[in-house]
Amino acid sequence: ADTVRLLSSCQVINSVVNVVKELLENSLDAGALSIDIKLENYGFDRIEIRDNGSGIKAADTAVMAVQHYTSKICSHDDLEHLVTYGFRGEALGSICAVAEVAVTTKTSEDDVGTRYTLDLTGSVVSQKPSHLGQGTTVCVLKLFKNLPVRRQYYVNTKKCKEELKKVQDLLMAYAIIKPELRLTLTHNKVVLWQKAKVSDHRMALMATLGPNAVAHLLPVHHQQPEVSQTLTPIVIDGFFPRPGMDCSLASSSNPDKTFIFVNDRPVHQKDILKVVRQHFLAQYPADSALNRYPTVMLNITVPSSTVDVNLTPDKTQILLQNKVAVLAAVETLLVSFYGPGLG
Numbered sequence: 001a002d003t004v005r006l007l008s009s010c011q012v013i014n015s016v017v018n019v020v021k022e023l024l025e026n027s028l029d030a031g032a033l034s035i036d037i038k039l040e041n042y043g044f045d046r047i048e049i050r051d052n053g054s055g056i057k058a059a060d061t062a063v064m065a066v067q068h069y070t071s072k073i074c075s076h077d078d079l080e081h082l083v084t085y086g087f088r089g090e091a092l093g094s095i096c097a098v099a100e101v102a103v104t105t106k107t108s109e110d111d112v113g114t115r116y117t118l119d120l121t122g123s124v125v126s127q128k129p130s131h132l133g134q135g136t137t138v139c140v141l142k143l144f145k146n147l148p149v150r151r152q153y154y155v156n157t158k159k160c161k162e163e164l165k166k167v168q169d170l171l172m173a174y175a176i177i178k179p180e181l182r183l184t185l186t187h188n189k190v191v192l193w194q195k196a197k198v199s200d201h202r203m204a205l206m207a208t209l210g211p212n213a214v215a216h217l218l219p220v221h222h223q224q225p226e227v228s229q230t231l232t233p234i235v236i237d238g239f240f241p242r243p244g245m246d247c248s249l250a251s252s253s254n255p256d257k258t259f260i261f262v263n264d265r266p267v268h269q270k271d272i273l274k275v276v277r278q279h280f281l282a283q284y285p286a287d288s289a290l291n292r293y294p295t296v297m298l299n300i301t302v303p304s305s306t307v308d309v310n311l312t313p314d315k316t317q318i319l320l321q322n323k324v325a326v327l328a329a330v331e332t333l334l335v336s337f338y339g340p341g342l343g
């Protein structure tokens with residue numbers, strides 16, 4: 001059974017960035033407004049995430065890392081109306097199978113916090129009082145300690161640096177979509193990046209990408225006209241570069257500056273990216289690459305019952321039921337903002 005467990009855990013948790021993503025989403029699901037992420041040795045020795053969220057109720061702590069335990073959905077119906085990032089109850093248990101995990105938590109009802117040490121099956125093996133304030137701190141030590149080949153694949157190679165870059169990119173996406181969130185990333189005791197709480201998405205873009213990258217951005221909004229009463233309209237909010245501006249002025253070290261979200265979830269939607277890219281390619285046929293890859297942010301809101309985020313364990317690839325309509329809406333927005341382009 002331990003082998004089966006290890007195998008399935010490997011699929012959810014296959015890198016540092018997966019661990020960070022799962023723990024960050026748990027913190028966001030708990031309503032945290034302040035999250036501190038600390039890595040040591042690129043996360044392979046230690047990943048620690050501290051949040052100021054709701055904490056874990058005493059009744060839940062014994063089972064929190066038990067495979068498939070989740071406090072977030074109760075019925076299949078809930079699955080159709082997902083508002084939380086997590087719902088499969090897979091992450092904490094899977095991380096326990098491949099690392100040493102301790103969870104410290106305190107709710108507003110608890111007089112004092114408790115630190116729980118978990119074993120590789122996700123069971124609590126010991127607990128002791130903790131002085132930490134309200135919220136949850138998850139500490140993950142020695143990632144892949146029982147998977148030497150995988151550990152070796154990363155550690156002492158430049159792969160571990162790539163992981164750190166991926167973590168930074170991931171945090172950027174959440175920083176942009178969650179203006180109210182305060183975030184810090186520390187590596188080997190050095191603060192690599194931090195973002196303060198801000199009031200809106202433009203400020204969040206500025207805090208994340210720098211003032212130059214957002215100086216030329218204009219807000220866009222599109223609501224698809226209601227086709228029928230049964231179809232809730234698709235709503236798109238975001239930022240596009242001002243028409244005709246030279247985006248190369250807004251240079252940034254990040255070549256991939258197109259941030260796409262569906263219902264506040266950062267996603268890799270190749271088709272949507274393609275529509276956006278093609279439009280800028282048509283606008284700037286032979287110009288610098290920067291003009292063709294300008295900073296763009298799109299948050300697409302669709303009824304949650306029409307999104308299937310279960311496609312891949314990390315939930316970044318999603319299935320859109322009405323993808324054709326979503327692509328058409330993005331296209332309409334681009335055309336109405338920039339004109340039909342050269343294409």
Ligand code: ADP
Pocket residue numbers: 022026027030051053054055056060064065069070071072085086087088089090091092093136
């Ligand atoms: P899921 O997020 O799919 O519910 P997880 O394995 O990620 O599953 O977490 C299991 C449970 O542990 C959650 O449902 C939640 O009750 C609790 N939990 C985990 N992390 C936190 C956190 N940072 N704050 C509050 N509760 C948490």
Ligand code: MG
Pocket residue numbers: 022025026085086087089090091092
């Ligand atoms: Mg989760």
